[in-house]
Amino acid sequence: MERIPVLRMGSLLLITIQVDMHDKLALQLQDDVTERISEWGSTGVLIDISSLEIVDSFIGRMLANIAGMSRVLGAETVVVGMQPAVAITLVELGMSLTGVRTALSVEAGMELLYGNAFTGSEDEQRTEA
Amino acid sequence: MSSVQKREVLPVKTSNDVVIARQKVRQLAVELRFSLVDQTKLVTAASELARNALDHGKGGTMTVEVLVNGARSGLKMVFEDQGPGIANIEDALKDGFTTGAGMGLGLGGSKRLVNDFSIETEVGKGTRITAVRWR
Numbered sequence: 001m002e003r004i005p006v007l008r009m010g011s012l013l014l015i016t017i018q019v020d021m022h023d024k025l026a027l028q029l030q031d032d033v034t035e036r037i038s039e040w041g042s043t044g045v046l047i048d049i050s051s052l053e054i055v056d057s058f059i060g061r062m063l064a065n066i067a068g069m070s071r072v073l074g075a076e077t078v079v080v081g082m083q084p085a086v087a088i089t090l091v092e093l094g095m096s097l098t099g100v101r102t103a104l105s106v107e108a109g110m111e112l113l114y115g116n117a118f119t120g121s122e123d124e125q126r127t128e129a
Numbered sequence: 130m131s132s133v134q135k136r137e138v139l140p141v142k143t144s145n146d147v148v149i150a151r152q153k154v155r156q157l158a159v160e161l162r163f164s165l166v167d168q169t170k171l172v173t174a175a176s177e178l179a180r181n182a183l184d185h186g187k188g189g190t191m192t193v194e195v196l197v198n199g200a201r202s203g204l205k206m207v208f209e210d211q212g213p214g215i216a217n218i219e220d221a222l223k224d225g226f227t228t229g230a231g232m233g234l235g236l237g238g239s240k241r242l243v244n245d246f247s248i249e250t251e252v253g254k255g256t257r258i259t260a261v262r263w264r
Contacts, residue, residue: 020151023144054151054169056176057234085169093173093238094224 004029006036012044012113013037013075018051026062033066037073044113045070048106050081060095067100077101080109131198141208142188147179150191154206157193161202163264171204171262174242177235178208178258185228186210186256196261203244203263211255218248 002025007014013036019025033045047063049055055063067077078101082090090097103109139153140146154175158168175191182189189210196203215221222237236258240246245261 020148022148053155054173054176056173056180057238058176058180083169085166088166089169089173089242092170092241093177094234094241095238 003032006032008036008040008042011042012046012110013040013042014046014048016048016051020053021059021062023058026059030062030066030069034069034073037070037075042075045075045077046106046109046113047077047079048081048109049079049086050083052083052086055082055086055090055095057093057095060090060093060097064097064100076113078103078109078112080104080106131196131201131203133194134197134202135195136192137194138190138192140188141179141182141191141210144180144183146188147176147183150179151176153191153193154204157195157204161195161204161264163204163262167262167264170242171206174239174260174262175206177239177242178206178260181235181239181258182208182210182212182256185215186212188212189255198263201263203261205259205261207260208258209255214252214254214256215248215250216252218250221248 004015004017004025013033036042063079070077080103082102101112103112137153139150141150151172155168155172158171163171179191187210189208192207194205196205220226222240224234224237239260243260243262247259248256250256
């Protein structure tokens with residue numbers, strides 16, 4: 001079965017979404033990420049969506065779900081690389097990805113996650129709306 | 130009035146059909162030389178409405194038409210299903226309203242992404258949603 005690879009880099013999980021995602025693939029990814037976090041004790045999840053030409057409410061929900069599930073398992077999620085046209089459309093659609101941390105690039109995302117690991121996560125106190 | 134230059138009907142029966150519907154809309158939006166932002170809006174609206182037809186209407190069809198109205202051209206997308214219909218259109222268009230597992234952004238959100246948007250529905254018969262974006 002087709003699958004989105006989940007790579008391990010130290011304490012982080014790296015995921016690059018490149019394919020035009022259909023629903024089953026998105027659900028499989030949620031399962032894979034949570035399993036890898038619990039197996040490897042990862043503290044950060046970096047999701048690169050720079051190749052995605054659209055983010056609709058389904059993908060948006062999946063990203064929010066992954067961030068939520070990961071947080072419960074003790075890992076912070078950062079979504080990186082969103083294209084400007086995607087950002088404009090997503091906000092107009094009504095999704096602002098509340099609760100999902102974002103960064104412009106993979107590097108910036110890693111800085112956020114590693115910064116977190118060193119200072120301890122201040123986000124543990126944050127409550128979801 | 131506007132004339133139809135091109136017309137295609139695609140099935141929306143599986144989640145893979147939603148992907149194919151998106152690709153078709155992208156291809157036509159590129160051919161019509163929509164800006165990247167407008168292409169993205171069209172494809173996103175198509176994705177939402179196709180998924181709506183699949184999840185709430187038990188599947189149906191998407192008809193895409195290239196419209197020409199004088200100097201203006203546009204892309205029209207019609208999603209038809211024979212599902213249960215929408216009991217309250219006003220509620221269905223509200224952000225956050227959902228009868229399914231989604232976020233309730235599909236219809237209201239899609240409406241914001243296009244220029245013309247209309248819903249015809251009959252409870253027990255089905256739904257037809259028409260969305261047009263002009264360039």
